[in-house]
Amino acid sequence: LTGVSYSDVLASKATVGQIATAMANVPGLGNTAKVALQTIASKSTGTVQIPLSHLVDLGSVGKLGLGQRPAGLGVDASALGMLTAAAGLANGSKQVDVALGATIPGVLSTTLAIAIGEPPQSSPWLAVGEAGTVVRTAQTRIKLLVTVGVGNPNLGGGISLLSVKLPLNVEVAYAEAKLTDISCPTGPDSLKVTIAAKPGIAAVNLAASDADNSPTAFADFSNPQSFSDANIADVSLNLLLLKIPLILVKGSAGADITNVSPTNLVFNKTEIAAKTIKTTPTRDITQTLTTSLVDKLSLSVNALGILGLDITALLGTVKPAVTTLLKTVTAPVDTLLYNLLDTLGVHLGEADVRVTGATCGRAVLVQ
Numbered sequence: 327l328t329g330v331s332y333s334d335v336l337a338s339k340a341t342v343g344q345i346a347t348a349m350a351n352v353p354g355l356g357n358t359a360k361v362a363l364q365t366i367a368s369k370s371t372g373t374v375q376i377p378l379s380h381l382v383d384l385g386s387v388g389k390l391g392l393g394q395r396p397a398g399l400g401v402d403a404s405a406l407g408m409l410t411a412a413a414g415l416a417n418g419s420k421q422v423d424v425a426l427g428a429t430i431p432g433v434l435s436t437t438l439a440i441a442i443g444e445p446p447q448s449s450p451w452l453a454v455g456e457a458g459t460v461v462r463t464a465q466t467r468i469k470l471l472v473t474v475g476v477g478n479p480n481l482g483g484g485i486s487l488l489s490v491k492l493p494l495n496v497e498v499a500y501a502e503a504k505l506t507d508i509s510c511p512t513g514p515d516s517l518k519v520t521i522a523a524k525p526g527i528a529a530v531n532l533a534a535s536d537a538d539n540s541p542t543a544f545a546d547f548s549n550p551q552s553f554s555d556a557n558i559a560d561v562s563l564n565l566l567l568l569k570i571p572l573i574l575v576k577g578s579a580g581a582d583i584t585n586v587s588p589t590n591l592v593f594n595k596t597e598i599a600a601k602t603i604k605t606t607p608t609r610d611i612t613q614t615l616t617t618s619l620v621d622k623l624s625l626s627v628n629a630l631g632i633l634g635l636d637i638t639a640l641l642g643t644v645k646p647a648v649t650t651l652l653k654t655v656t657a658p659v660d661t662l663l664y665n666l667l668d669t670l671g672v673h674l675g676e677a678d679v680r681v682t683g684a685t686c687g688r689a690v691l692v693q
Contacts, residue, residue: 330391330392331388331389331390331391331392332384332387332388332389332390332391332392333379333384333388333389335378335392336378336379336382336383336384336388337377337378337379338377338378339375339376339377339378340375340376340378341370341372341373341374341375341376342366342370342372342374342376342409342412342413343366343367343368343370343371343372344367345378345381345408345409345412346363346364346366346367346370346409347363347364347367349363349405349408349409350363350364350367359405363405366409376412379450380450381408381411381412381450381451381452382403382408382450382451382452382453383450383452383453383454383455383459384453384454385453385454385455385456385459386454386455386456387454388454396685403452403682407451408451408452411451426438426662430472430655430658430659430662431655431658432474432475432654432655433472433473433474433475433655433658434473434474434475435472435473436470436471436472436473436662437470437471438468438469438470438471438666439467439468439469439541439544440466440467440468440469440666440670441466441467441468441544441545441547442464442465442466442467442670443464443465443466443467443545443547455505456505456508457505457506457507457508458504458505458506459504459505460502460503460504460505461502461503462500462501462502462503463500463501463502463526463672463677464500465497465498465499465500465526465547466496466497466498466667466670466672467495467496467497467498467544467545467547467551468494468495468496468497468663468666468667469493469494469495469496469535469538469544470492470493470494470495470496470659470662470663471491471492471493471494472491472492472493472494472655472659473489473490473491473492474490474491474492474651474652474654474655476488476489476490476651477651481643481644481647482643483643484563484564484565485561485562485563485640485643485644486561486562486563486564487559487560487561487644487647487648487651488559488560488561488562488572489559489560490558490559490648490651490652491556491557491558491559492532492558492616492620492652492655492656492659493532493533493534493538493556493558494530494531494532494616494619494659494663495529495530495531495532495533495535495551495553496528496529496530496663496667496674497528497529497530497551498526498527498528498667498672498674499526499527499528500526501523501524501525501526501677502523502524502526502588502677503521503522503523503524503677503679504521504522504523504524504588505519505520505521506520506521506522506590507519507520508520508684508685508686509686510686514595514685514686515595516595517594517595517598517684517685517686518592518593518594518595519592519593519598519681519684520590520591520592520593521590521591521592521593521604521679521681522588522589522590522591523588523589523590523591523604523606523677523679524587524588524589524606524677525606525673525675525676525677526677527582527583528582528583528674528675529580529581529582529583530580530581530582530583530615530619530674531553531578531579531580531581531619532556532577532578532579532580532616532619532620532623533553533554533555533556533578533579533580534553534554534555534556534557534578535551535552535553536551536552536553536554537551553578553580554578555576555577555578555626556576556577556578557574557575557576558575558576558577558623558625558648559574559575559644559648560572560573560574560575561573561574561575561627561640561644563629563640570629572629573627573628573629573640574627574628575625575626575627575644575645575648576625576626576627576628577623577624577625577626578623578624579619579620579622579623579624580619580622581615581618581619581622583674583675589606591604591606591679593681593684597681598681598682598683598684601680601682602680603678603679603680604678604679604680605673605676605677605678605679606676606677606679615660615663615674616656616659616660616663617653617656617657617660620649620652620653620656621649623649623652625641625644625645625648626638626641627640627641627644
């Protein structure tokens with residue numbers, strides 16, 4: 327190719343396999359990385375082509391001809407990170423459904439659904455630019471339905487606990503990193519880059535969603551989910567003169583993580599060279615998230631097929647039994663949830679930011 331710029335190349339499209347093949351052919355690549363990329367390329371059978379400009383935005387550097395390098399600025403990127411971002415773009419706003427079975431002690435079954443949207447405004451995964459350059463992550467939705475083993479169903483007084491469920495919905499909005507300043511107060515060794523990082527709003531609901539029975543709606547990020555009381559437990563009542571085979575115990579609870587004010591993260595020359603990742607501070611989010619939702623759970627009872635019968639008094643017996651049973655699985659459910667989020671690169675109320683190269687004039691951002 328002659329007379330072609332980097333921007334011309336980024337205006338084209340490629341599959342994930344083609345991207346992996348191109349990366350495997352980069353001169354100077356170590357043998358282990360080369361073999362790994364070749365393996366990924368050979369296993370990638372997807373035919374969806376993604377615009378390379380949605381993956382990388384080189385800004386003014388893109389005007390350079392192929393083979394030319396910007397003075398004083400090296401553009402580095404994680405191979406695995408780039409392929410992960412490419413796979414996400416190729417997948418689009420799709421969802422994955424997984425049946426985890428009884429992988430948690432005390433749990434009869436666990437089902438999981440994940441939907442990952444595209445970054446807003448086609449925000450690239452990596453960007454080169456001056457002050458004002460922005461990169462954003464994708465939105466994420468997770469739906470986790472846990473069916474808890476009841477054990478001894480007899481609660482006394484003719485009340486039997488038939489089943490208990492824990493429906494969790496997690497929604498994380500996009501996080502954002504904006505380059506606000508590049509300075510060299512006393513020369514190149516005093517280089518500092520300031521990034522205004524804003525974590526995405528996270529909402530966690532122990533509730534039913536209007537998208538529970540619609541995979542299309544669950545993966546549609548243009549429409550927010552609405553939540554309502556979910557069926558948490560089924561109970562039966564068997565007294566001498568009164569028999570109710572099925573009583574629904576409904577309830578819901580929610581928590582919003584809203585520390586969305588931008589935090590300035592400052593990177594010096596040493597941190598940039600080491601590709602140091604910095605994280606925005608967060609509210610006190612610990613691995614007791616599910617427990618706190620269970621504590622806030624508001625329950626109501628309804629006897630199916632029997633009108634006008636007030637059985638509210640049952641809550642005095644049923645609620646402690648339900649919450650106690652739910653709390654026996656909240657710790658492992660929290661661990662599962664956090665490990666899943668970590669695998670997806672999602673942190674509730676946090677944003678991880680890295681600057682991989684800079685001169686006094688422009689910087690490379692990786693979200």
